[in-house]
Amino acid sequence: MQLTDEQKKEIDQARLSNFETRRPTVSELEEIMFKPLPVLDHGFVRIIDYMGDDAAIVQAARVSYGKGTTKVSDDAGLLNYLLRHRHSTPFEMCEIKYHIKLPIFIARQWIRHRTANVNEYSARYSVLDREFYIPDQVNLATQSKSNRQGRGEVLEGKEAAAVLDLLRDDAENNYNHYVEMLNEDESGHIIDETRDGLSRELARMNLTLNTYTQWYWKIDLHNLLHFLSLRADEHAQYEIRVYAEAIMETVKRWCPITYDAFIDHRINSVTLSGKAIQVIKKMIDGVSIDQEESGLSKREWRELMGVLEKLD
Known part of the structure; x- marks a missing residue:
C-alpha cells in the first residue's frame, strides 16, 4: 500500500485534531482513527468517524438515561442475550464510517450488502490511479x-x-x-x-x-456484524475476506464485549435444521444412519458431517 505525501500529510493533520465532546469515545479505537490499515497490495481500511460503544447498546436496550448497570458482567450478559436471540435494534444505535480502498471487482461484490451508506470515488469526475490488484x-x-x-x-x-x-x-x-x-x-x-x-x-x-477504487462506507453495527458473518467466513472469497478481517479488528477495539459475543454466537456457532437435529439425536442413541436415510441432501449431509468433524 502506497500513500502520496499529500495523503500522509492529510492523515497526520487529522490525527493531530482534538475536540472536546460530551459523547462517549473509545480510547482503543481513537488510537487508530484515520490510520490506513493495509489490505491486499494497494488497499486499506481506515476509520473516519463512529458513534456509540458497548454501553450505548446496553443503554438503548434498557431505554435508560445513564450508562445502564455499573457491572460489566451485567452488560456482557445482556449483550450476549441480545446477540443470541437476534435482537437487532439496540445494535443499530452504533454506527461507524470507513474509508476503504479496494479493487473494483471486490467493490461490486461488496455493494450487494445494501444496508450501508456509500459514496464512491467518481471516475466521471476524476482520473483513477494507476494501481491494480x-x-x-x-x-x-x-x-x-x-x-x-x-x-x-x-x-x-x-x-x-x-x-x-x-x-x-x-x-x-x-x-x-x-x-x-x-x-x-x-x-x-x-x-x-x-x-x-x-x-x-x-x-x-x-x-x-482489478483497478482500485475508493469509497466512504457508513453502516450501523447490526448490519456490520451481518456483513462480517458472511464475509469473514472461511468460505468467503479471499480478497473480500481480508477486508472483513481488517474490519473485525476495528470492531474488537470499538465494542469489545459485543465482539466477543459475536465471535461466540455467530462466527464460532452453527445453525442446524430440524432434520439435522434428528440425525444427531439418532447418532447419540447409537443408531447407524447414512445420507439416504437422513432426509438430507448430499450437500446438507456433507455440511453436517463437516460440523461434526470439528467437534472431534
Missing part, C-alpha cells in the same frame, strides 16, 4: 469442481506465472489506452494540446476490474 501466487487457484463460486487447487509453476503476466500486462495496457483516450495523465494534465480526449465517464469503461 495483482494476487500473490498462493492465491491463484483453479475453479472448484464442487462449488461453482469457489476455488480449487493452487496454480503453480509456469501456469501461475503466465496468469500473473496476463493480469499485469492487461491492466497496464488497458490503463495506457485509458490515458490515451482521455488525452490527460493521472494528474489531469493535457497530454496533446492538438486533440480532444474522450470524456472520463466513457474512457473508464476500458479499465480492468
Whole structure:
C-alpha cells in the first residue's frame, strides 16, 4: 500500500485534531482513527468517524438515561442475550464510517450488502490511479469442481506465472489506452494540446476490474456484524475476506464485549435444521444412519458431517 505525501500529510493533520465532546469515545479505537490499515497490495481500511460503544447498546436496550448497570458482567450478559436471540435494534444505535480502498471487482461484490451508506470515488469526475490488484501466487487457484463460486487447487509453476503476466500486462495496457483516450495523465494534465480526449465517464469503461477504487462506507453495527458473518467466513472469497478481517479488528477495539459475543454466537456457532437435529439425536442413541436415510441432501449431509468433524 502506497500513500502520496499529500495523503500522509492529510492523515497526520487529522490525527493531530482534538475536540472536546460530551459523547462517549473509545480510547482503543481513537488510537487508530484515520490510520490506513493495509489490505491486499494497494488497499486499506481506515476509520473516519463512529458513534456509540458497548454501553450505548446496553443503554438503548434498557431505554435508560445513564450508562445502564455499573457491572460489566451485567452488560456482557445482556449483550450476549441480545446477540443470541437476534435482537437487532439496540445494535443499530452504533454506527461507524470507513474509508476503504479496494479493487473494483471486490467493490461490486461488496455493494450487494445494501444496508450501508456509500459514496464512491467518481471516475466521471476524476482520473483513477494507476494501481491494480495483482494476487500473490498462493492465491491463484483453479475453479472448484464442487462449488461453482469457489476455488480449487493452487496454480503453480509456469501456469501461475503466465496468469500473473496476463493480469499485469492487461491492466497496464488497458490503463495506457485509458490515458490515451482521455488525452490527460493521472494528474489531469493535457497530454496533446492538438486533440480532444474522450470524456472520463466513457474512457473508464476500458479499465480492468482489478483497478482500485475508493469509497466512504457508513453502516450501523447490526448490519456490520451481518456483513462480517458472511464475509469473514472461511468460505468467503479471499480478497473480500481480508477486508472483513481488517474490519473485525476495528470492531474488537470499538465494542469489545459485543465482539466477543459475536465471535461466540455467530462466527464460532452453527445453525442446524430440524432434520439435522434428528440425525444427531439418532447418532447419540447409537443408531447407524447414512445420507439416504437422513432426509438430507448430499450437500446438507456433507455440511453436517463437516460440523461434526470439528467437534472431534
